[in-house]
Amino acid sequence: MKNKLSLLLLLLGLVSISTIAQTVDFNNYAPIQSSGTLPDEFRTNSYAKYKEKEAVIAKAKTKIEREAKDQYYLENAFALDNILKDGKVLFNDTISAYLTAVMDKILENRETKKNVRVYCIKSAVVNAYTTGEGFVFVTTGLLACVRNEAQLAFILSHEYMHYVYKHSIKGYIETKKVLKGKGEYQNLDYDKKYLARKAFSREQESEADLKGFELYAKSDYSYEDVDSSFQVLKYSYLPFGSVPFKRSFIESNTFKTPDDFWLTTYADLDAKAYEAAVNGKVEDKSDSEADSDDNSSEDDDETSTHPSIDKRLDALHERMDEETKTTKKHFLVSEDAFYFIQKISRFELVRMNLLTQNYERALYNAYNLLQTDPQSKYLKKCVVKALYGISIYANSGNMSKVHVKQKFAQGPWEQVPALVNKLGGAGVSVWAVNYIWQVRKEYPNDKELKIICDDVLKSLLKTYSKRKKDFVTSYSDTAGLTTRNKKLKPYIRLGFLDLVTNDAEFKTYYDGIYNKIIEAKKQKESSENDEQEEVAAVETKSSKTSKKKATVTEKEEENEDDDETKKNNAAIEIQWNDKLTKGNSEYIKDGKVVILTPHYYQSEGEDGSQTILYPESERGNERLVGLLADVLDKSIPNYEIISRPTAEEVQQLNDISLLSDWVDERLDHGKLKLISVDYERIQAYATKKGCDNLVSLSVSSVVEKKDLGSKISAVMYSVMLFPLAPIFLYKGFSPAHYTNIYAVTFNFKKDRLVDASRQLSSVRSSNFELKSHLYAYFLNLKKI
Amino acid sequence: MRTLLFITLFISSFLIANSQVPGYLGKRLSVSVTELLGSPAWGEFSPKYGSEPYVNFHNFTRIAGEYAVGNKTMLGLSCCLGSMGFYDYNNDYPMAKLNATAIEVHTKLFLGDHIAPLGKYISLGLAFQRMKETDPLNYSINYGFKEYTTNFFTFHFGFGANFFINDFLYFTPSLETNLHFQDPDQETLDEYIARRWQVSSYALFGIGVGVLVF
Known part of the structure; x- marks a missing residue:
């Protein structure tokens, strides 16, 4: 039964x-x-x-x-x-x-x-x-x-x-x-x-x-699948597929890459070599190949939590030999269902790659899936987003943050990081615009594609206009393209020629963006000139000073690229506002604010050995939600607190997942300006809820007990300076209390981080202190 | 009058300059009543006017209005009323009575990471005091005075903390001292009376209750 x-x-x-x-x-x-x-x-x-x-x-x-x-x-x-x-x-x-x-x-x-x-x-x-x-x-x-x-x-x-x-x-x-x-x-x-x-x-x-x-x-x-399941674990650092990345996928008539950009052979699949590369150990390939058979079963890292896969397999093979098996099936539940959930997982994986800025891997995985689903808009947009991410990071001097070093890639997948490395930021951007434009033509009403295309092209033109390499050139002057600035690689210089020649709409679009960039550049230059003239007028009194200024200006020009890179690198780092009275220039104004899963942690212990008090933290979390409601009623009345569901709020859990992914991604980007992977879903959420900003907030309450040294010192000082004994004893024995509030604010519409504040206070986490500090934070944020 | 005008302008300038002051949940104005217990003033006071009888323990009542002008600063105006008697302990008779009225402007600076008006603070103030000494039973006739009125300024320095009971009420224990510098050899009788009052206010312990108004 x-x-x-x-x-x-x-x-x-x-x-x-x-x-x-x-x-x-x-x-x-x-x-x-x-x-x-x-x-x-x-x-x-x-x-x-x-x-x-x-x-x-x-x-x-x-x-x-x-x-x-x-x-x-x-x-x-x-x-x-x-x-x-x-x-x-x-x-x-x-x-x-x-x-x-x-x-x-x-x-x-x-x-x-x-x-x-x-x-x-x-x-x-x-x-x-x-x-x-x-x-x-x-x-x-x-x-x-x-x-x-x-x-x-x-x-x-x-x-x-x-x-x-x-x-x-x-x-x-x-x-x-x-x-x-x-x-x-x-x-x-x-x-x-x-x-x-x-x-x-x-x-x-x-x-x-x-x-x-x-x-x-x-x-x-x-x-046999026991063995192969270990192979899955062994090569888990590789993408799920291994199709060759074809040249035709990226090239057009004029965006043509040199032959040496394309690998003729790929690095062999070698988990040991990968591990050595990750650990920074240089491995002599010839030696490792020669010894690989002999050492494979002996290689068991004593610092690892798992035995080596070869050892595990050896142990299982002994057991397998003892067993007899008559039936051999790969599927018992359902083959169709397996491939179905595998497909869903792979589609999900591409999104997760994008969320974690593994753009090259996302690109390759999406490319892989496109072989069987060439019509998938989702996959095409994943490719678009991967190229977008690489372009924006590369053009802002942060390529290293998203680029996979070639030594970490093996098999056909190695081609993608190798190609990105050769193309550089400009090359990838030209490729991106070419690809995005094709997808846009297919889905002309897609707002997200338009934003991405604009961002990539602007980023490319702005970056090169700043670097004074005269990449910013009008495609109207097609004759000039072949002669001008030959230092630039042809695939960059002529990358859009095919589109410009054959697609009037693209030409108009390109010229529009180009003209805006040029106009902005001219305006900036003229305002800089005005400033310099003013400075020069003031400094004509001393020619010596003027000379010094001129030298400085020359130096500034020389270092312009470096400065820009440094500035952009800094853009990724989150600048925390530590003072209540000082904040970022961007503030939330009116409009609804969503508070995402506020967290409260309570810990206790001596300096350096704090233990989280879990029950207190959980109770504190409930308390925090209540206090926030009090505070927000008086500071930002139009709000919604999204806390972890305790009843039938399944959709709330799905919302938490979406918003948490968004918050994590945006924090990774820092102040870098690119829209998020889930832009459309986030905008849909904001519209549905009618909210403008999201605050992610956590509070930690720390009780730091005094160590033995402090206590002994307090007693000694008390003996020496008896009248002050109460003060010394109080200071030496009573624990120190700290309340730390970390809060980050994001704007849905701008799809940006607008404020990151932290208040590290030496006060107890009483209800009143918390209310007082939280109110100050929200008031500062609102900038009444 | 000029002093009052100056004080008003001083407070107004703060209010304008610090429009983004949190207060406590937006409440920046508080009104409090504090009972201050003064120390007994013993011993010889004046080489010029001779030794004095003992002074009893005494208490004053202060009503204060304070406004948070910054995250760490409150400005306040207070009125203090009090009286004390001088006793001849040998005979257990009251000898004279001092009635004082003071108007004080003060500032509270909140310590550590506390945000005004919550938490520990130090207070600094300047008080204008008017004092009347009476001798209702004429016991002090031997000392050469009956009724005198005198005005003087004192500086005030204190330490205290505002503990909240709920979002509207708080109580505030404090320790404070009032300083009035004078050379005992040069002082007039009026000044001497003022100093007698002053000496009794060297150490005051206060317990107050406050209400956050808006």
């Missing part, structure tokens, strides 16, 4: 998967969201989750174990809530439904099945992990890389065994023992303690491998 019910549920699940599959429009793909009812674990607060474990904690045999368990469950409950409630975990969605179906397939008759919950988490990292409570999280990054269901099933088996064998809590307790030097860890120095912790972690991984394999072997999934 039970089996029949399971089968029915599974069938229903598959029906829902196939139904959703039909509804997803990959051409106009919209990021996946959670839906339906909020699961119980999302509603319970962290402290309640911790209190549920009281009985388990009480069973601990020793004091150190009890303390460690108590701390573990406390930290774990709060860490889990942070994961569950930040909007990145999907529920009631196609992917999580499929993952659950695969997990059910592995755990068919197991009693513990009901304790395990599998969720997909939106992250570009290739990973899966398990918590002590039986939550298995699989990232979209991993789902984008696995090749079939069997690989996924093995990974889930491995993760399940972490839960069954309580690796999480055992590891935590062991770490505590190591740090306290108890039992076998007595008298170990720091390095040995560190290695002991890692060794314990490796043991757990090996156990999860073997036990996971035993579980996996009981299913009908094929053995």
